[in-house]
Amino acid sequence: MTVLTPPRVLTVAGSDSGGGAGIQADLKTMLALGVHGMSVIAAVTAQNSLGVQGYWELPREAVRAQLDSVLGDIGAQAIKTGMLASPELVETVADVLAAYPAPVVVDPVGVSKHGDSLLAPEAVDTLKTRLLPVATVVTPNLWEVEQLTSVKVEDEDDLRRAADAVLALGPSWALIKGGHLPGAPVDLLTDGTDEYRFTAERHDNRHTHGTGCTLASAIASHLALGDDVPAAVGRAKEYVTGAIARGFPLGGGIGPVDHAWHWR
Numbered sequence: 408m409t410v411l412t413p414p415r416v417l418t419v420a421g422s423d424s425g426g427g428a429g430i431q432a433d434l435k436t437m438l439a440l441g442v443h444g445m446s447v448i449a450a451v452t453a454q455n456s457l458g459v460q461g462y463w464e465l466p467r468e469a470v471r472a473q474l475d476s477v478l479g480d481i482g483a484q485a486i487k488t489g490m491l492a493s494p495e496l497v498e499t500v501a502d503v504l505a506a507y508p509a510p511v512v513v514d515p516v517g518v519s520k521h522g523d524s525l526l527a528p529e530a531v532d533t534l535k536t537r538l539l540p541v542a543t544v545v546t547p548n549l550w551e552v553e554q555l556t557s558v559k560v561e562d563e564d565d566l567r568r569a570a571d572a573v574l575a576l577g578p579s580w581a582l583i584k585g586g587h588l589p590g591a592p593v594d595l596l597t598d599g600t601d602e603y604r605f606t607a608e609r610h611d612n613r614h615t616h617g618t619g620c621t622l623a624s625a626i627a628s629h630l631a632l633g634d635d636v637p638a639a640v641g642r643a644k645e646y647v648t649g650a651i652a653r654g655f656p657l658g659g660g661i662g663p664v665d666h667a668w669h670w671r
Contacts, residue, residue, distance in 0.1 A: 414442045414631035417477055418624060419470075419500055420489030420516075421450035421462065427663030428454075428617035429489060435666035436624040440646065442631050444624075445481065447473040449500070450492045456616070456658030464492045467499045474503045483509050484631035487623050490516040492526060494533040501537040510543035510630045513578065514623035515551050531555070540577030544636055546623050547573060548584045562588060566595040567602070574599050580636050582626075584619070596640050603637050607648045614654030614662030621664055622647045 416437050423429035430446050437444030449470050453460040477483070486509050491497045504511050515534055517526045526534070535555055539545055549560045549569075556572035558565070566583050573581040579598055586592040596603040625643030626636075634642065650664035653671070657663060665671070 412443070414484045414628075414633075415445060415481060416442045416624070416627050416631045417445045417447065417483040417486045418489065418627075419447040419449055419474070419486065419491070420514075420620070421452055421492065422448050423452055423454050423617075425455045425616075425658070425663075427456070427657070428620045432617040432620040432663070432666065433487060433489065433624040436621050436646075437628050439666050439669070440625060440628040440632070442484075442628045445477050445483065447477065447500075449496050450490055452490075456660035456662060458660070462490075462492065464496060467495045470496055471499050471503065474500070478503070478507055483507075485510050485512065485627040487512045487514065487627040488538065489514045489620055489623065490526070491534070491538075492530065494527070494530045497530055497533040497538050501533075501541055504538075505541045510627070511541055512623045512627040512630070513538055513542040513545045514619055515539075515545060515547050515555060516619070517551050517554050535576050539573075542578035543630070544580045544582055544626060544640070545573060545576075545578040546582045546584060546619065546626070548619060549587050552583060560585070560588070563590070563593055566593070567597065570595055570597045571599065582640055584622075586618075594640075594644065596637060598636075601637070603640070605641060605644045607644060608652075610648075610652045612651060612654050614656055614664070615651055616654075616661045616663045617666075618647060618651060618664055621650060621666065 418433035629639035653665035653668040
């Protein structure tokens with residue numbers, strides 16, 4: 408029997424002790440979509456369904472060593488970044504990824520689902536100037552758009568203006584997530600020339616912890632499987648919509664999306 412090595416995807420992010428977001432959500436998503444997930448842990452959180460009780464960054468030397476270890480031996484067909492916490496870690500990751508020939512999906516994590524800060528204020532400029540220019544796709548939600556560009560999105564007509572402001576920071580594609588706007592959810596993907604809008608049913612389910620991490624990891628997984636950016640985003644959206652529909656209660660707060668929904 409011939410054994411084939413699956414495509415490899417690396418996540419560089421924070422660990423979620425509750426298992427719903429961060430590294431844990433990334434690896435579950437990658438497994439569900441048929442790629443081999445690998446991880447560089449940039450920070451450790453004490454986190455549950457009620458919120459983030461604390462987080463601790465790893466030393467930049469530890470993050471760099473993990474990157475060099477994985478990419479120097481195993482390699483990756485796509486890379487996803489999430490919580491990077493500090494300017495020093497953003498710089499470290501950006502330096503490595505700028506020299507590595509694989510698509511990069513940047514989830515510019517600023518706050519948790521519960522509103523807890525996961526990015527130091529002084530790291531925002533570093534994210535804008537060092538990491539976003541390396542990104543193949545950046546996936547901000549509306550709050551992150553405002554944090555990065557000062558553009559406030561109030562309705563669907565503002566999505567393209569927001570995308571153009573994000574693209575001005577250097578990524579090849581911007582995916583502006585409009586799920587928090589009133590009406591049917593719509594996300595806008597553009598490279599400044601071509602434009603794609605993705606709509607989905609709005610599910611009445613409060614258990615959506617890990618949605619952003621899951622979407623970015625799903626996009627990276629489909630890029631590793633050979634899709635172009637619009638196709639990867641479309642397939643990732645289908646997967647995440649199913650996961651949101653089947654999000655389940657956990658603990659006393661907001662539960663996670665179900666990464667294994669299509670197996671149940």
